[in-house]
Amino acid sequence: MHEMSLALEILSICERELGGLPETQVTAVGVEVGAFSGVDADSLQFCLEAVMSGQFDGVRCEVVRQPGEAACPRCDRAFKVMRAPFECPECGSLARGFSGGQGLQLCYLEVE
Amino acid sequence: MSAERVDVEQKVLSANDQIASEVRGRLAGHGVFSVNILSSPGSGKTTLLERTVDLLKPSLRLAVVAGDVQTRNDAERLERHGIPVQAIETGGGCHLNARQVSESLESLDLGEMDLLFIENVGNLVCPSSFDLGESRKVVLLSVTEGEDKPLKYPAAFRRAGVLVVTKVDLVPHVEFSTQTAIENALSINPDLVVLSTSSYTGEGLDSWAEWLTGQVTECKQGS
Numbered sequence: 001m002h003e004m005s006l007a008l009e010i011l012s013i014c015e016r017e018l019g020g021l022p023e024t025q026v027t028a029v030g031v032e033v034g035a036f037s038g039v040d041a042d043s044l045q046f047c048l049e050a051v052m053s054g055q056f057d058g059v060r061c062e063v064v065r066q067p068g069e070a071a072c073p074r075c076d077r078a079f080k081v082m083r084a085p086f087e088c089p090e091c092g093s094l095a096r097g098f099s100g101g102q103g104l105q106l107c108y109l110e111v112e
Numbered sequence: 113m114s115a116e117r118v119d120v121e122q123k124v125l126s127a128n129d130q131i132a133s134e135v136r137g138r139l140a141g142h143g144v145f146s147v148n149i150l151s152s153p154g155s156g157k158t159t160l161l162e163r164t165v166d167l168l169k170p171s172l173r174l175a176v177v178a179g180d181v182q183t184r185n186d187a188e189r190l191e192r193h194g195i196p197v198q199a200i201e202t203g204g205g206c207h208l209n210a211r212q213v214s215e216s217l218e219s220l221d222l223g224e225m226d227l228l229f230i231e232n233v234g235n236l237v238c239p240s241s242f243d244l245g246e247s248r249k250v251v252l253l254s255v256t257e258g259e260d261k262p263l264k265y266p267a268a269f270r271r272a273g274v275l276v277v278t279k280v281d282l283v284p285h286v287e288f289s290t291q292t293a294i295e296n297a298l299s300i301n302p303d304l305v306v307l308s309t310s311s312y313t314g315e316g317l318d319s320w321a322e323w324l325t326g327q328v329t330e331c332k333q334g335s
Contacts (some may be wrong), residue, residue, distance in 0.1 A: 002206055002238035009124050017120060027115045031124070038240040038267030084263045084300055097302040102270065104124045104241070112115045 003040060006104065007047035011055060013106050026052070028060040028110035034068070034101040035082045041065045060110075068101025128242055131210035135217065135245025142222040143335035145328045146230060148208075148244050150268050151252035152261070153234030156278040158186045159311040160252065160320075161229055165193040167321045172328060173224055177216045178231040179208040186231060196220055207238035210245055226328050236261070240268040247331065248273040255279050256286055259293035266300045274305045276320060281310040 010031060018024050029052060033041045045063040052059045067080035072088035072095055079089055086095040123129065139146050149157050158178070165174055178187040179200040187199035198216040200208060213230060220228075230246055232239040240249075251272035253261055256279060262269040269275065275297050277290055294306050305323065309316035 002241060005205075006124055006241075009127065013120070013122055013124065013126075017118065036266050036270055038237055038265075084266055084296075086299070094299065096299050098270075098300075102267065106120045106122050106124055108120055109118045110115045111118055 003043040003047045004051070006039060006044060007051040010048060010106055011051050014052070014109060015055075017109060018111070024111050026056040026059055026109055026111055028062065028108075030062045030064070030107040030109075032064050032066045032103065032105045032107055034066050034103045036068050036098070036101040037104050039104055066101055066103065068098040070095035070098040125241065125243070128210045131214050132243035132245040135210055135214050136247075138217065138222065139228065139245065139247070140331075140335055142225065143332045144222055144225050144228050145324075145331035146228040146246045146248075147274075147324070148230045148232060148239075148246035148249045149252065150232050150236065150239050150249060150272065151234060151254075151278075152236045152257060155234070155252040155254040155257065156311055157231050157234065157252055158189055160276065160278060160309065161190060161231060162193055163311045163314070163317055164229075164321060164324070165190065165195055167317060168227065168324065169193070169195065172226040172325065174227050174229070175220050175225050176229045176231060177208075177213055177220075179212070179233045181205070181233060196225075202233060206233060206235050207242050208232050208244055209242050213244045226332070227324060236265040236268050240265075240271050247327070250274040250276060252276050252278050253293060253297070255283050255288040255290065255293075259289055260296060262293070262297040262300050269297050269300045269304070272301065272304065274307065274323065277306070277308040279310060279312070280308045280315060281313045 033039050041063050048061045067082050070081045070086040071078050072093050074093040075091045077090050081098050151157050175196045176190050177198045181202050184199040187197045190197045200212045249272040251268050307320050
């Protein structure tokens with residue numbers, strides 16, 4: 001359960017971004033969570049709302065899961081994966097390994 | 113006042129990653145090879161380290177940073193093997209972070225070290241997100257845990273360079289197919305180096321020690 005410490009980290013990045021503009025209000029925050037990042041998107045959503053709304057009233061938190069990408073060993077097709085096993089949607093072959101989907105990124109803030 | 117969108121595009125863990133990168137630089141500067149050991153609680157991290165220390169101590173200068181939520185028990189077990197050990201009590205934290213490791217290194221003499229083991233908090237989820245500045249992550253999977261662990265906890269297996277299957281002496285007593293477990297791990301990460309070990313009988317420990325020694329030699333040549 002490290003989502004709370006990640007939410008606090010996101011809050012501190014927001015505060016750094018707002019540095020020198022104390023009157024600015026954050027109205028929304030957008031975060032991307034890799035499906036294979038080891039971070040639970042639902043828990044992060046919950047923690048982020050708790051942490052951010054303490055600082056910015058009515059803030060909207062948008063947590064989006066980012067898939068990884070696998071390549072089919074038979075038909076060579078690249079396809080998105082959210083969980084193992086990595087079955088090719090075209091031919092059903094199983095891919096080994098994947099790329100991407102491991103990051104955790106604060107993408108944008110909406111301020112006013 | 114209308115809302116304005118500001119693109120940030122910043123890694124949430126960039127503060128941790130920055131410290132990890134400093135740790136990596138410090139270790140590389142002294143030619144120290146380091147492994148960050150991840151596993152569920154009770155997979156045998158400390159016991160594997162005790163056996164490993166006994167095997168490698170005659171030939172390599174070793175040190176351990178041992179993380180736990182509470183107690184210094186693991187650190188004390190390892191200290192009895194006559195090597196420098198630093199304990200990190202996270203006090204509730206479910207993983208180690210780079211700052212904790214960086215502070216622990218202050219109390220260790222990197223000039224007198226070839227190989228550093230970082231024993232993470234027993235947890236197969238959270239530690240996988242935090243770079244500690246290690247050379248390689250090693251994930252342990254004991255045969256009593258179930259062969260589908262790599263599918264359930266893919267992040268740890270994706271980020272590790274080595275999978276050490278532990279407690280293989282118990283295979284006859286549990287419903288566990290080592291081959292299926294390894295297949296599952298390789299489906300997540302085809303580049304994993306896989307070793308099967310028993311800290312109880314000693315099976316496979318030579319291969320593990322050999323892998324570590326090889327990495328230390330390569331690390332020295334690179335520094």
